Amino acid sequence: MNDHPIAFIGGGNMARSLIGGLLAQGHAPASIHVAEPVPALRDALRADFGVAVFDDGAQAVAGADTWVLATKPQVLRQVCGALASHAQTSAPLVVSIAAGITAAQIERWLGGGIKVVRTMPNTPALLGAGVTGLYASARVDTAGRDFADRLLSAAGKTVWLADEAQMDAVTAVSGSGPAYVFLLTEAMVDAGITEGLAADAARRLALQTVLGAARMLTESDVDAAELRRRVTSPNGTTQAAIEMLEAGGFRGLVKAAIHAARRRGQELSAAND
Ligand SMILES: NC(=O)C1=CN([C@@H]2O[C@H](COP(=O)(O)OP(=O)(O)OC[C@H]3O[C@@H](n4cnc5c(N)ncnc54)[C@H](OP(=O)(O)O)[C@@H]3O)[C@@H](O)[C@H]2O)C=CC1
Numbered sequence: 001m002n003d004h005p006i007a008f009i010g011g012g013n014m015a016r017s018l019i020g021g022l023l024a025q026g027h028a029p030a031s032i033h034v035a036e037p038v039p040a041l042r043d044a045l046r047a048d049f050g051v052a053v054f055d056d057g058a059q060a061v062a063g064a065d066t067w068v069l070a071t072k073p074q075v076l077r078q079v080c081g082a083l084a085s086h087a088q089t090s091a092p093l094v095v096s097i098a099a100g101i102t103a104a105q106i107e108r109w110l111g112g113g114i115k116v117v118r119t120m121p122n123t124p125a126l127l128g129a130g131v132t133g134l135y136a137s138a139r140v141d142t143a144g145r146d147f148a149d150r151l152l153s154a155a156g157k158t159v160w161l162a163d164e165a166q167m168d169a170v171t172a173v174s175g176s177g178p179a180y181v182f183l184l185t186e187a188m189v190d191a192g193i194t195e196g197l198a199a200d201a202a203r204r205l206a207l208q209t210v211l212g213a214a215r216m217l218t219e220s221d222v223d224a225a226e227l228r229r230r231v232t233s234p235n236g237t238t239q240a241a242i243e244m245l246e247a248g249g250f251r252g253l254v255k256a257a258i259h260a261a262r263r264r265g266q267e268l269s270a271a272n273d
Protein backbone atom coordinates (compact mmCIF):
# COMPACT_ATOMS: atom_id res chain seq x y z
CA MET A 1 0.00 0.00 0.00
CA ASN A 2 2.73 2.49 1.02
CA ASP A 3 4.42 2.57 -2.37
CA HIS A 4 1.32 1.89 -4.44
CA PRO A 5 1.31 4.52 -7.24
CA ILE A 6 -1.61 6.91 -6.89
CA ALA A 7 -2.41 9.76 -9.29
CA PHE A 8 -4.28 12.81 -8.04
CA ILE A 9 -6.01 14.83 -10.74
CA GLY A 10 -6.24 18.29 -9.15
CA GLY A 11 -3.83 19.46 -6.47
CA GLY A 12 -5.98 22.00 -4.60
CA ASN A 13 -7.16 22.22 -1.00
CA MET A 14 -8.71 18.80 -0.62
CA ALA A 15 -5.97 16.94 -2.51
CA ARG A 16 -3.45 18.59 -0.16
CA SER A 17 -5.41 17.37 2.84
CA LEU A 18 -5.56 13.81 1.51
CA ILE A 19 -1.91 13.77 0.47
CA GLY A 20 -0.94 15.08 3.93
CA GLY A 21 -2.91 12.22 5.48
CA LEU A 22 -1.30 9.62 3.21
CA LEU A 23 2.23 10.85 3.93
CA ALA A 24 1.54 10.91 7.68
CA GLN A 25 0.65 7.21 7.31
CA GLY A 26 4.05 6.56 5.72
CA HIS A 27 3.09 6.55 2.03
CA ALA A 28 6.14 7.10 -0.18
CA PRO A 29 6.02 10.66 -1.62
CA ALA A 30 7.53 9.63 -4.96
CA SER A 31 4.66 7.22 -5.61
CA ILE A 32 2.13 10.04 -5.37
CA HIS A 33 1.68 11.83 -8.71
CA VAL A 34 -0.32 15.05 -8.89
CA ALA A 35 -1.67 16.77 -12.01
CA GLU A 36 -2.28 20.43 -11.27
CA PRO A 37 -2.40 23.32 -13.79
CA VAL A 38 -1.42 26.10 -11.36
CA PRO A 39 2.41 26.39 -11.20
CA ALA A 40 2.44 27.88 -7.70
CA LEU A 41 0.36 24.99 -6.38
CA ARG A 42 2.63 22.46 -8.09
CA ASP A 43 5.70 24.12 -6.57
CA ALA A 44 4.11 24.11 -3.12
CA LEU A 45 3.11 20.43 -3.39
CA ARG A 46 6.64 19.47 -4.40
CA ALA A 47 8.27 21.63 -1.71
CA ASP A 48 5.90 20.68 1.12
CA PHE A 49 5.38 16.99 0.40
CA GLY A 50 8.06 15.84 -2.07
CA VAL A 51 5.42 14.37 -4.39
CA ALA A 52 5.83 14.16 -8.19
CA VAL A 53 3.94 16.98 -9.92
CA PHE A 54 2.78 17.39 -13.52
CA ASP A 55 0.81 19.97 -15.45
CA ASP A 56 -0.75 17.25 -17.54
CA GLY A 57 -3.16 14.57 -16.35
CA ALA A 58 -1.93 11.97 -18.85
CA GLN A 59 1.60 12.17 -17.42
CA ALA A 60 0.33 11.92 -13.86
CA VAL A 61 -1.73 8.77 -14.48
CA ALA A 62 1.06 6.93 -16.29
CA GLY A 63 1.86 3.86 -14.19
CA ALA A 64 -0.80 4.63 -11.57
CA ASP A 65 -3.54 2.06 -11.12
CA THR A 66 -5.47 4.21 -8.68
CA TRP A 67 -6.68 7.68 -9.71
CA VAL A 68 -8.12 10.21 -7.31
CA LEU A 69 -10.31 12.75 -9.10
CA ALA A 70 -9.90 15.94 -7.03
CA THR A 71 -10.93 18.76 -9.36
CA LYS A 72 -14.03 20.88 -8.96
CA PRO A 73 -17.25 19.15 -10.07
CA GLN A 74 -17.72 21.77 -12.80
CA VAL A 75 -14.64 20.61 -14.74
CA LEU A 76 -14.83 16.89 -14.05
CA ARG A 77 -16.57 15.94 -17.28
CA GLN A 78 -13.83 17.64 -19.30
CA VAL A 79 -11.10 16.13 -17.09
CA CYS A 80 -12.53 12.61 -17.55
CA GLY A 81 -12.93 13.11 -21.29
CA ALA A 82 -9.24 13.96 -21.60
CA LEU A 83 -8.27 10.81 -19.67
CA ALA A 84 -10.82 8.39 -21.15
CA SER A 85 -8.42 6.68 -23.56
CA HIS A 86 -5.92 6.12 -20.72
CA ALA A 87 -8.69 4.75 -18.52
CA GLN A 88 -9.74 2.31 -21.22
CA THR A 89 -6.15 1.11 -21.58
CA SER A 90 -5.14 0.84 -17.93
CA ALA A 91 -8.51 0.08 -16.21
CA PRO A 92 -7.68 1.96 -12.99
CA LEU A 93 -9.62 2.05 -9.76
CA VAL A 94 -11.07 5.58 -9.89
CA VAL A 95 -11.79 7.31 -6.60
CA SER A 96 -13.72 10.56 -6.90
CA ILE A 97 -14.00 13.15 -4.15
CA ALA A 98 -16.14 15.55 -6.21
CA ALA A 99 -19.36 16.80 -4.66
CA GLY A 100 -22.53 15.84 -6.48
CA ILE A 101 -21.08 14.00 -9.48
CA THR A 102 -22.32 10.41 -9.58
CA ALA A 103 -20.30 7.23 -10.08
CA ALA A 104 -22.33 6.50 -13.23
CA GLN A 105 -21.47 9.91 -14.72
CA ILE A 106 -17.75 9.35 -14.09
CA GLU A 107 -17.85 5.85 -15.53
CA ARG A 108 -19.65 7.12 -18.64
CA TRP A 109 -17.27 10.09 -19.10
CA LEU A 110 -14.29 7.71 -18.86
CA GLY A 111 -15.70 5.59 -21.67
CA GLY A 112 -17.56 2.92 -19.68
CA GLY A 113 -16.57 -0.27 -17.86
CA ILE A 114 -14.58 1.55 -15.17
CA LYS A 115 -14.48 0.78 -11.43
CA VAL A 116 -15.55 3.92 -9.58
CA VAL A 117 -15.67 4.63 -5.86
CA ARG A 118 -17.43 7.88 -5.05
CA THR A 119 -16.28 9.41 -1.79
CA MET A 120 -16.81 12.53 0.28
CA PRO A 121 -13.94 13.34 2.65
CA ASN A 122 -13.51 16.54 4.65
CA THR A 123 -10.63 18.90 5.36
CA PRO A 124 -9.63 17.56 8.82
CA ALA A 125 -8.12 14.81 6.63
CA LEU A 126 -4.97 16.94 6.78
CA LEU A 127 -4.64 15.94 10.46
CA GLY A 128 -5.86 12.39 9.96
CA ALA A 129 -8.99 13.52 11.81
CA GLY A 130 -11.38 13.58 8.88
CA VAL A 131 -14.33 11.38 8.03
CA THR A 132 -15.21 10.08 4.58
CA GLY A 133 -18.44 8.67 3.21
CA LEU A 134 -17.85 6.08 0.46
CA TYR A 135 -20.00 4.39 -2.13
CA ALA A 136 -18.69 1.73 -4.55
CA SER A 137 -20.39 1.08 -7.88
CA ALA A 138 -21.28 -2.53 -8.70
CA ARG A 139 -18.12 -3.07 -10.76
CA VAL A 140 -15.82 -2.50 -7.77
CA ASP A 141 -14.74 -5.77 -6.21
CA THR A 142 -13.78 -6.42 -2.60
CA ALA A 143 -10.11 -5.65 -3.28
CA GLY A 144 -11.11 -2.28 -4.78
CA ARG A 145 -13.32 -1.45 -1.83
CA ASP A 146 -10.57 -2.46 0.60
CA PHE A 147 -8.03 -0.31 -1.23
CA ALA A 148 -10.34 2.71 -1.27
CA ASP A 149 -11.04 2.19 2.42
CA ARG A 150 -7.33 2.10 3.25
CA LEU A 151 -6.70 5.18 1.07
CA LEU A 152 -9.33 7.25 2.84
CA SER A 153 -8.56 5.76 6.26
CA ALA A 154 -5.30 7.71 6.07
CA ALA A 155 -7.53 10.77 6.30
CA GLY A 156 -9.54 9.53 9.29
CA LYS A 157 -12.68 7.45 9.73
CA THR A 158 -14.68 5.87 6.90
CA VAL A 159 -18.42 5.28 6.58
CA TRP A 160 -19.66 3.09 3.70
CA LEU A 161 -23.07 3.67 2.15
CA ALA A 162 -25.07 1.09 0.22
CA ASP A 163 -27.25 3.75 -1.45
CA GLU A 164 -25.48 6.36 -3.58
CA ALA A 165 -28.47 8.72 -3.28
CA GLN A 166 -27.34 9.34 0.32
CA MET A 167 -23.97 10.74 -0.78
CA ASP A 168 -25.41 14.23 -1.17
CA ALA A 169 -26.60 14.10 2.45
CA VAL A 170 -23.12 12.97 3.52
CA THR A 171 -21.67 15.93 1.63
CA ALA A 172 -24.11 18.27 3.37
CA VAL A 173 -23.37 16.94 6.88
CA SER A 174 -19.67 16.09 6.98
CA GLY A 175 -18.13 17.30 3.69
CA SER A 176 -19.28 20.87 4.26
CA GLY A 177 -19.60 20.38 8.03
CA PRO A 178 -16.22 21.78 9.12
CA ALA A 179 -17.30 25.13 7.66
CA TYR A 180 -20.36 25.20 9.93
CA VAL A 181 -18.14 24.64 12.96
CA PHE A 182 -15.75 27.34 11.76
CA LEU A 183 -18.68 29.75 11.30
CA LEU A 184 -19.94 29.02 14.81
CA THR A 185 -16.42 29.62 16.10
CA GLU A 186 -16.15 32.92 14.22
CA ALA A 187 -19.49 33.98 15.69
CA MET A 188 -18.40 33.03 19.24
CA VAL A 189 -15.15 34.98 18.91
CA ASP A 190 -16.96 38.04 17.52
CA ALA A 191 -19.56 37.86 20.28
CA GLY A 192 -16.85 37.55 22.95
CA ILE A 193 -15.17 40.68 21.60
CA THR A 194 -18.53 42.48 21.62
CA GLU A 195 -18.92 41.49 25.27
CA GLY A 196 -15.60 43.11 26.14
CA LEU A 197 -12.94 40.43 25.71
CA ALA A 198 -9.63 41.16 24.00
CA ALA A 199 -9.54 39.56 20.53
CA ASP A 200 -6.73 37.16 21.43
CA ALA A 201 -8.44 36.03 24.64
CA ALA A 202 -11.78 35.57 22.84
CA ARG A 203 -10.09 33.50 20.17
CA ARG A 204 -8.19 31.27 22.59
CA LEU A 205 -11.27 30.72 24.75
CA ALA A 206 -13.49 29.84 21.76
CA LEU A 207 -10.97 27.55 20.05
CA GLN A 208 -10.19 25.50 23.14
CA THR A 209 -13.91 25.27 23.88
CA VAL A 210 -14.58 23.79 20.42
CA LEU A 211 -11.69 21.35 20.83
CA GLY A 212 -12.74 20.30 24.33
CA ALA A 213 -16.38 19.88 23.34
CA ALA A 214 -15.42 17.81 20.27
CA ARG A 215 -13.26 15.56 22.45
CA MET A 216 -16.10 15.06 24.95
CA LEU A 217 -18.42 14.14 22.09
CA THR A 218 -16.03 11.62 20.59
CA GLU A 219 -14.27 10.25 23.68
CA SER A 220 -17.29 9.46 25.87
CA ASP A 221 -20.40 7.34 25.35
CA VAL A 222 -22.62 10.24 26.36
CA ASP A 223 -24.71 11.76 23.56
CA ALA A 224 -24.73 15.43 22.59
CA ALA A 225 -28.10 16.21 24.17
CA GLU A 226 -27.02 14.81 27.55
CA LEU A 227 -23.66 16.58 27.42
CA ARG A 228 -25.54 19.82 26.72
CA ARG A 229 -27.88 19.20 29.65
CA ARG A 230 -24.89 18.72 31.98
CA VAL A 231 -23.61 22.21 31.09
CA THR A 232 -27.02 23.79 31.49
CA SER A 233 -27.66 24.65 35.14
CA PRO A 234 -31.31 25.47 35.94
CA ASN A 235 -31.86 29.18 35.40
CA GLY A 236 -28.18 29.58 34.73
CA THR A 237 -26.17 31.27 32.01
CA THR A 238 -26.26 28.40 29.50
CA GLN A 239 -30.03 28.16 29.77
CA ALA A 240 -30.30 31.84 28.91
CA ALA A 241 -28.14 31.33 25.82
CA ILE A 242 -29.81 28.10 24.66
CA GLU A 243 -33.27 29.63 25.01
CA MET A 244 -32.16 32.49 22.79
CA LEU A 245 -30.77 30.06 20.17
CA GLU A 246 -33.94 27.92 20.21
CA ALA A 247 -36.19 30.99 20.01
CA GLY A 248 -34.17 32.18 17.02
CA GLY A 249 -34.81 28.92 15.20
CA PHE A 250 -31.28 27.51 15.48
CA ARG A 251 -32.25 23.88 14.84
CA GLY A 252 -34.53 24.75 11.94
CA LEU A 253 -31.83 26.93 10.44
CA VAL A 254 -29.27 24.10 10.63
CA LYS A 255 -31.78 21.75 8.98
CA ALA A 256 -32.47 24.26 6.21
CA ALA A 257 -28.75 24.83 5.68
CA ILE A 258 -28.00 21.11 5.37
CA HIS A 259 -30.96 20.65 3.05
CA ALA A 260 -29.66 23.48 0.84
CA ALA A 261 -26.24 21.82 0.69
CA ARG A 262 -27.79 18.47 -0.28
CA ARG A 263 -29.85 20.14 -3.01
CA ARG A 264 -26.75 21.89 -4.35
CA GLY A 265 -25.04 18.50 -4.68
CA GLN A 266 -27.92 17.27 -6.84
CA GLU A 267 -27.79 20.47 -8.90
CA LEU A 268 -24.04 20.06 -9.48
CA SER A 269 -24.69 16.61 -10.94
CA ALA A 270 -27.47 17.79 -13.24
CA ALA A 271 -25.82 21.05 -14.32
CA ASN A 272 -22.52 19.45 -15.30
CA ASP A 273 -23.78 16.33 -17.07
N1 LIG B 1 -12.71 21.69 0.04
C1 LIG B 1 -13.37 20.77 0.74
O1 LIG B 1 -13.57 20.89 1.96
C2 LIG B 1 -13.87 19.54 0.06
C3 LIG B 1 -13.87 19.42 -1.31
N2 LIG B 1 -14.34 18.28 -1.90
C4 LIG B 1 -14.33 18.15 -3.35
O2 LIG B 1 -12.99 18.13 -3.73
C5 LIG B 1 -12.85 18.66 -5.03
C6 LIG B 1 -11.76 19.70 -5.03
O3 LIG B 1 -12.12 20.73 -4.13
P1 LIG B 1 -11.04 21.75 -3.60
O4 LIG B 1 -9.78 21.04 -3.33
O5 LIG B 1 -11.68 22.51 -2.53
O6 LIG B 1 -10.88 22.65 -4.92
P2 LIG B 1 -9.61 23.44 -5.45
O7 LIG B 1 -10.11 24.41 -6.45
O8 LIG B 1 -8.79 23.93 -4.29
O9 LIG B 1 -8.74 22.31 -6.18
C7 LIG B 1 -8.99 21.82 -7.45
C8 LIG B 1 -7.73 22.02 -8.27
O10 LIG B 1 -7.87 21.31 -9.50
C9 LIG B 1 -7.26 22.10 -10.50
N3 LIG B 1 -7.68 21.71 -11.85
C10 LIG B 1 -8.58 22.29 -12.69
N4 LIG B 1 -8.62 21.65 -13.86
C11 LIG B 1 -7.74 20.63 -13.79
C12 LIG B 1 -7.32 19.62 -14.68
N5 LIG B 1 -7.83 19.53 -15.91
N6 LIG B 1 -6.39 18.74 -14.29
C13 LIG B 1 -5.86 18.82 -13.04
N7 LIG B 1 -6.21 19.77 -12.14
C14 LIG B 1 -7.14 20.66 -12.50
C15 LIG B 1 -7.71 23.50 -10.13
O11 LIG B 1 -6.97 24.50 -10.82
P3 LIG B 1 -7.75 25.90 -11.15
O12 LIG B 1 -7.93 26.59 -9.86
O13 LIG B 1 -6.84 26.59 -12.10
O14 LIG B 1 -9.06 25.51 -11.79
C16 LIG B 1 -7.47 23.49 -8.63
O15 LIG B 1 -6.15 23.84 -8.30
C17 LIG B 1 -14.19 19.23 -5.44
O16 LIG B 1 -14.79 18.38 -6.36
C18 LIG B 1 -14.97 19.28 -4.14
O17 LIG B 1 -16.35 19.03 -4.37
C19 LIG B 1 -14.73 17.20 -1.17
C20 LIG B 1 -14.74 17.27 0.19
C21 LIG B 1 -14.37 18.46 0.92
Ligand SMILES: O=C(O)[C@@H]1CCC=N1
Nearest residue numbers: 098099171175176177
Ligand atom coordinates in the same frame (compact mmCIF):
# COMPACT_ATOMS: atom_id res chain seq x y z
O1 LIG C 1 -18.29 23.29 -0.87
C1 LIG C 1 -18.13 22.32 -1.61
O2 LIG C 1 -18.78 22.20 -2.66
C2 LIG C 1 -17.13 21.27 -1.23
C3 LIG C 1 -17.77 19.92 -1.06
C4 LIG C 1 -17.80 19.70 0.41
C5 LIG C 1 -16.95 20.72 0.95
N1 LIG C 1 -16.54 21.55 0.06
